[in-house]
Amino acid sequence: MDTTLATFEQDVITASTLAPVLVDFWAPWCGPCKTLGPMLEKLEAEAAGKWKLVKVNVDENQELAAHFQVRSIPHVMAFADGQPVDQFVGVLPEGQLREFIERLVPQGADAARLEAQAALAEGRREDAYDALQAALAYDPGFDEARMDRIEMLLEDNRIDEARNEVDLLSPKTTQGIDARFNAIKTRLDAVDAAADLPPTDALEAKVAANPDDLEARFDLASAFIARRKYEGALEHLLAIVQRDRTFRDDIGRKTMLSVFDLAAHQPELVSQWRRKLSALLY
Numbered sequence: 001m002d003t004t005l006a007t008f009e010q011d012v013i014t015a016s017t018l019a020p021v022l023v024d025f026w027a028p029w030c031g032p033c034k035t036l037g038p039m040l041e042k043l044e045a046e047a048a049g050k051w052k053l054v055k056v057n058v059d060e061n062q063e064l065a066a067h068f069q070v071r072s073i074p075h076v077m078a079f080a081d082g083q084p085v086d087q088f089v090g091v092l093p094e095g096q097l098r099e100f101i102e103r104l105v106p107q108g109a110d111a112a113r114l115e116a117q118a119a120l121a122e123g124r125r126e127d128a129y130d131a132l133q134a135a136l137a138y139d140p141g142f143d144e145a146r147m148d149r150i151e152m153l154l155e156d157n158r159i160d161e162a163r164n165e166v167d168l169l170s171p172k173t174t175q176g177i178d179a180r181f182n183a184i185k186t187r188l189d190a191v192d193a194a195a196d197l198p199p200t201d202a203l204e205a206k207v208a209a210n211p212d213d214l215e216a217r218f219d220l221a222s223a224f225i226a227r228r229k230y231e232g233a234l235e236h237l238l239a240i241v242q243r244d245r246t247f248r249d250d251i252g253r254k255t256m257l258s259v260f261d262l263a264a265h266q267p268e269l270v271s272q273w274r275r276k277l278s279a280l281l282y
Contacts, residue, residue, distance in 0.1 A: 001052070001053070001054050001055065002054075002055050002056075002057065003023075003054045003055070003056060003061075004056075004060070004061055004064075005061060005064050008056075008064060011054050012054055012079055013079065013082050014082070015052055015054075016052075016079035016080050016081060016083075017117075018114060018117060018118050018121070019049065019051055019052055019105075019114060019118070020051040020052070020078060020079065020080045020085075020101075020105055020106075021051065021052045021053075021054055021079045021080075022040065022044075022052070022053050022054070022077070022078050022079075022101070022104075023054050023055075023076065023077045023078075024036070024037060024040055024054070024055045024056065024075075024076050025056045025065055025068070025070045025073050025075040025077070026055060026056070026058065026073055026074050027057060027058050027059050027073055028057070028059070029059075030074065032074055032090065032091045033073055033074045035091050036074045036091045036092075037055070037074070039094055039097060040053050040097070041053060043094075043097065043101060047101075047105070050105050050111070051101060051104065058070060068084075072089050072090075073089075074090065074091065075087065075088075075089045076088055076089075078100075078104050080104060085104065086100070086103070086104065088100065108135075108138040108139065109135040109136070109139040109142045109145060110135075112131050112134040112135035112138060112145075113131070113132065113135045113142070113144070113145045113148065115134075116128040116131035116132045116135065116145070116148060117148075119131055120152070125152065125156075128152065129149070129152065132145050132146075132148055132149045132152075133149075140168070141170055143169050143170055143172075146168060147169070147173075147180050147181065147184065150162050150165045150166060150184055151180075151184065153165065154184065154187055154188075159188070159191055162184075162188065163188065166184065166185075166188065179258075180261060182254075182258050183258040183259075183262045186225065186255060186258035186259065186262065187225060187226070187258075187262055189222070190222040190223070190225035190226040191226045193219070193223075194222055194223045194226035194227070197219050197222065197223055200220065200223050200224070203216055203219055203220040203223060204220060207220055207236070211239070212243060214240050214243060214244060214247045214252075217236040217237075217239055218236070218237075218240060218247075218248070218251065218255075220232075220236050221234075221236040221237050221240075221255065224236070225255075225262070228262075230259050230262060230263040230266065230269065231269060231273075233255075234256060234259055234269075234273045237252045237255050237256045237259065238252070238273070238276055238277060238280065239252075240252030241253050241277065241280060241281075242280055253281075256273070256277055260273070260274060
């Protein structure tokens, strides 16, 4: 794939969050480039999607070349997770080139997790579940992959399966300060609480009768979280923060932060309520 300044963000930066990207800065008049380019293309074909090759013609993209301080070609830069992570200048023998690439390409559990993320981005949920299961088979202690799976199960309302997976998380995650785990716990706690709460219309009537009834507001927020109605939950949580930061050890603000993580797939909603919380606090 050839890229330009206009498409570099999508072709390289964004793409490298799913798999490593090698950017080959070259030019048609460059003799060594004609040796390296076909080698890179051959290895990319062999890799079958484990990494991606993107080419930049420096004659046609001088601004890109200047930005990355490319002074001699061929110049290859490797990107992962949106950042440049390694590079070399000149032509490497094929063996050294393979070694360079192998250092970049995730193996085992990491590779399976990336496969799951790619499948999820393409809407292939069952494939994503399978890939996460493979990642956990490689490494049962891979909490990030397990939380990926838990979040999917919660999105699909498979609550009991999510609970089973939570029980397999390591103490370093469940007993530490982990924003993702706190969000998961918030949703599960809300589901538990909602099972014993009155209907939401009764809770809404209670809040309407006494807007300063913070317990009723928190119960209503929990009911909304359990049903994934995050905007309604945020409205009442913000009202709690506004009325009493000390209520249940600042639970309004803390729960809002967890809801922001739960609602990450609704970035406009999260941004709107983050601004509201920030304006209230600062």
